[in-house]
Every structure is written in C-alpha cells, then in structure tokens.
Amino acid sequence: MTIQWFPGHMAKARRQVVEKLKLIDIVYELVDARIPQSSRNPMIDDIIANKKRILILNKKDMADESITKEWIQYYKEQGIASIAIDSQTGSGLKQIVQLSKELLEKEREKMKAKGVKPRAIRALIVGIPNVGKSTLINRLAGRNIAKTGDRPGITKQQSWIKTGKELELLDTPGILWPKFEDEEVGLKLAATGAIKDEILNLQDVAAYAMRYLIKHYPDRLMDRYQIDNLSNENEIVDLFDHIGKKRGCLSAGGLIDYDKTAEVFIRDVRTLKLGKISFDRPNE
Numbered sequence: 001m002t003i004q005w006f007p008g009h010m011a012k013a014r015r016q017v018v019e020k021l022k023l024i025d026i027v028y029e030l031v032d033a034r035i036p037q038s039s040r041n042p043m044i045d046d047i048i049a050n051k052k053r054i055l056i057l058n059k060k061d062m063a064d065e066s067i068t069k070e071w072i073q074y075y076k077e078q079g080i081a082s083i084a085i086d087s088q089t090g091s092g093l094k095q096i097v098q099l100s101k102e103l104l105e106k107e108r109e110k111m112k113a114k115g116v117k118p119r120a121i122r123a124l125i126v127g128i129p130n131v132g133k134s135t136l137i138n139r140l141a142g143r144n145i146a147k148t149g150d151r152p153g154i155t156k157q158q159s160w161i162k163t164g165k166e167l168e169l170l171d172t173p174g175i176l177w178p179k180f181e182d183e184e185v186g187l188k189l190a191a192t193g194a195i196k197d198e199i200l201n202l203q204d205v206a207a208y209a210m211r212y213l214i215k216h217y218p219d220r221l222m223d224r225y226q227i228d229n230l231s232n233e234n235e236i237v238d239l240f241d242h243i244g245k246k247r248g249c250l251s252a253g254g255l256i257d258y259d260k261t262a263e264v265f266i267r268d269v270r271t272l273k274l275g276k277i278s279f280d281r282p283n284e
C-alpha cells in the first residue's frame with residue numbers, strides 16, 4: 001500500500017507515535033542498513049524525545065559489511081546505541097533484548113529498589129515504509145502477526161506481543177515518513193527499492209546508481225558487465241550503451257532501449273548481482 005504523505009498525514013502519524021510512547025520503555029528505530037541515514041525519518045529525534053532508543057540497521061544481509069561496521073561506530077560516537085540485523089533469518093536479533101536490558105538497567109534497578117518486580121520490557125518499532133518493521137515483529141513473535149502498521153488515518157486497537165519472558169512489543173509499528181525534500185535521498189530510496197518505481201524516473205535512478213558504483217565499487221561494475229576500462233566509459237550514456245548491449249536491452253531498430261537498460265540495471269543492483277552495496281556512508 002502506498003502512503004501519500006500529505007502534511008495532515010504526517011501530523012497524524014506523528015501523533016500516533018507520540019501516543020504510543022506513553023505505553024513503552026524503549027523505541028526500536030528501524031532503518032535500512034544500506035541507507036541508514038537516508039531511511040530515517042527527518043524528525044525522529046524530536047518525536048521520540050527522551051525515550052530510550054536502539055537504532056536497528058535491518059537488512060544487513062544486503063549492505064556492505066565494512067560500511068555497516070563504520071555506521072555502528074559512527075552512531076556509537078554520536079551516543080546512539082545501534083545494531084545490525086537480518087530480520088529474514090533472525091541474525092542479530094538476540095542482541096535486541098540484551099541491549100534493551102543494558103539501556104534500561106538504571107530504571108529497572110530503581111524499580112527493584114522500591115520492591116517492584118520489573119515487568120517485561122515494552123517496546124515499539126518505528127520506521128519509514130518498507131524497512132522491515134512487520135518482518136521484524138513476526139520474527140520476534142515467532143509467528144505471523146504483523147500485517148500492516150498504522151496507516152495515517154486508521155486507528156487500531158493496541159495489543160501486546162510477547163516475545164519470550166523479557167520483551168513485549170506493540171503489535172502495530174509506527175510508520176513515519178521519509179526525507180523526501182532531499183533529491184539524493186529520494187534516489188537512494190528508489191535504488192534500494194524503498195519507494196515505488198513510478199515515483200521517480202528510472203533512468204535517473206539508474207544513472208545515480210551507476211555514478212555511485214563508478215565511485216565506490218568500480219571493480220564490481222567492470223566484472224559484471226565485462227568493462228575493460230571504466231575510465232573510457234565515464235560518460236553515463238556510454239555506460240548505458242555498454243550495459244544495454246551486454247544485457248540485450250535493444251529496441252526494434254537495434255538501438256539501445258534506455259528504459260529497459262535502466263530497469264535491468266536497477267534490478268541487478270536490488271538483487272545483489274553487483275554485490276552488497278551501501279549507498280550511505282558516514283561522513284560523506
């Protein structure tokens with residue numbers, strides 16, 4: 001389902017998250033590990049205010065491992081606890097409870113001192129569309145629970161999902177909007193498949209991804225499309241021609257079909273044919 005993020009919807013989405021914050025101890029802010037900055041909500045710090053938070057870099061299986069490590073370090077320096085996980089296989093999930101306990105230790109110690117037995121930690125997953133919120137909830141619950149999160153305008157009864165003895169999750173994640181105002185962010189969201197292909201011109205998205213690969217992963221481009229010398233193909237049009245020819249993207253008259261080439265190239269990127277690519281890098 002595509003959400004049209006009008007200002008009214010943003011305000012409503014924000015209100016829904018703020019309401020839920022009253023019920024929970026900790027926020028799990030879910031982002032896409034390939035674009036940890038570009039897949040964050042622009043107002044997230046303001047929205048969650050003083051609540052404890054873990055920044056969860058999901059889909060780590062698709063991101064460049066060394067860059068993910070740099071991100072974790074970067075966030076540590078910013079005072080933000082972060083971990084990388086793969087919700088599809090469950091890799092990294094154990095750290096979530098462990099880290100939550102660490103972050104909430106003081107509060108829990110205080111409760112113990114008052115003679116109150118600490119209850120399970122209560123958490124809310126928030127994030128922009130498509131970062132894997134439902135997949136994570138289902139994984140933590142050990143069954144298929146989460147279907148859709150809060151759509152702006154739709155109010156749903158809250159209920160808790162128990163995941164083991166130590167953690168309870170709100171069953172509907174908070175859906176927040178991405179940073180659309182920045183064109184590059186839009187291109188990154190499109191390149192990773194986070195937004196619908198109809199929203200941006202696919203040739204623009206492909207050209208952006210090609211430039212990014214020339215800069216950061218030239219060998220992979222050369223290997224995949226048998227390019228001998230990338231410096232001669234720096235012109236994006238030449239690269240389109242080369243890839244179009246190699247991948248058989250020709251129109252009736254034998255000319256390169258650029259739309260088809262863009263589609264094939266983007267599919268290669270999204271299906272890891274060019275390896276694991278991180279489109280956001282710290283300090284860039």
Ligand SMILES: Nc1nc2c(ncn2[C@@H]2O[C@H](COP(=O)(O)OP(=O)(O)OP(=O)(O)O)[C@@H](O)[C@H]2O)c(=O)[nH]1
Pocket residue numbers: 058059060061062085086087088089127128129130131132133134135136147148149175
């Ligand atoms: N490779 C990989 N794919 C994942 C992972 N987590 C989720 N996905 C896929 O990402 C897509 C989006 O996942 P969802 O769980 O529907 O994302 P969501 O955040 O709930 O999306 P909305 O309901 O649109 O807000 C699905 O195709 C999932 O299978 C992961 O860790 N690795």
